Amino acid sequence: MKEDLKIGVLSIQGDIEENILSCRAALNESGVTGEVVKVKNYEEILDVDGLIIPGGESTVISILMSLNQSNWELLNQRIVEGLPVLATCAGMILLANRVQDKTIGETKQKLLKNLDITVERNAFGRQHESFETDLNIPMIGEKPFKAVFIRGPVVKEAGKDVKTIAKYNNKIVAVQQNNIIGTSFHPELTEDNRIHVYFIKSILKNKEKLNENKVK
Ligand code: GLN
DSSP: OOOOEEEEEEOSSSSHHHHHHHHHHHHHHHTOOEEEEEEOSHHHHHHOSEEEEOOSOHHHHHHHHTTSHHHHHHHHHHHHTTOOEEEETHHHHHHEEEEEETTTEEOOOOOOOOEEEEEETTTTOSGGGOEEEEEOOGGGOSSOEEEEESSOOEEEEEOTTOEEEEEETTEEEEEEETTEEEESSOGGGSSOOHHHHHHHHHHHHHHHHHHHHHHO
16 A cells, blocks of 8 residues: 555654654555654644654643644644654553543643543553553553553543543553544554554545545
8 A cells, every 4th residue: 555644743742753663564564654753842743644742741741732823723723633642651641631640639731632531541551660561452452462551541420422442450550532542552562563554554544535635
């Protein structure tokens, strides 16, 4: 299959390089041509077919990102208009409607609010309580996915348009709402690129839809 995709990784803070590498590997595995680029400024946000918002520290990403109001608004507008997004860990927190924390309750951090979920930050404990586990994620196939959790959030409530993609110990840890995929774990930290491959397929579908609309 030949397609020239431009996939961006929001490059403010967090697992930027790891996502670039996983996404390039996933393009290769899918037989799709394209490039994976760092995205930070207005023109770059405008120019991509899909965007990864990496894990890291959601408070830092939101403070630094919202320093430039027009970038923040453009990012929000592009997601509302259907830009495919893969948001992992801190990325999913940034997109949530509401964020809570066990100790302080509702956090005051600035959120994009494109994803109709309530998340609890650091729901599995601190950095030293990070862990790996095999998850069953039917949409990417039968083989379990080794998921790496690092101070990950859980989804405590999800709106009616939000599909649960994966659960761990009965807690929701991956969701999809239309163009947005959110995970509590870090798919870029394993050799298994199936989540990135799935994301690339969703970008292709969206591109097809955009092209059809152009023809009409
Ligand atoms: N606990 C972090 C936050 O609230 C997320 C951790 C991560 O992305 N690995 O932003």
